[in-house]
Amino acid sequence: MRWRRRAVVREYGRVPEVVCQPALLNQALLNLCVNAVEAMDARGGRLTVRTSPSGDGVCIEVVDDGRGIEPGHLPRIFDPFFTTKPVGAGTGLGLAVAFGIVQQHHGTLTATSTPGVGSCFRIELPARPAPR
Ligand SMILES: Nc1ncnc2c1ncn2[C@@H]1O[C@H](COP(=O)(O)OP(=O)(O)O)[C@@H](O)[C@H]1O
């Protein structure tokens, strides 16, 4: 692995407090950020983390300008063990774990991407998980 310089941009909006499990959300966000950085090549790269209010809850976006995701792969990226990384490099579990965590919070995790331009992963969380 080589050390490289990356830009991290924080665009934090005014958001309400939400009822959540911070340690789990931290894991989900870490998985998204690691993927974003892994999608960048030697030309550089910019990771943007954006928050905004959404309904009574919050929206968190993790955006990169990396290689992007092929349209044919997009429906499979949240599947456990789906990876396009070399054997031994990717476990294919990062997004499956993040998806499960967001589901536990009764939120949604969605991805949009343009190959060669970048990707955006969006978490939407309600103010509090609905009573069961
Ligand atoms: N930000 C991203 N940019 C490009 N591809 C991505 C990004 N995030 C995820 N992917 C794709 O989704 C796949 C699954 O991601 P993940 O579940 O984290 O497993 P892993 O990172 O171990 O491959 C990756 O192998 C990659 O093809």
Ligand SMILES: [Mg+2]
């Ligand atoms: Mg990953």
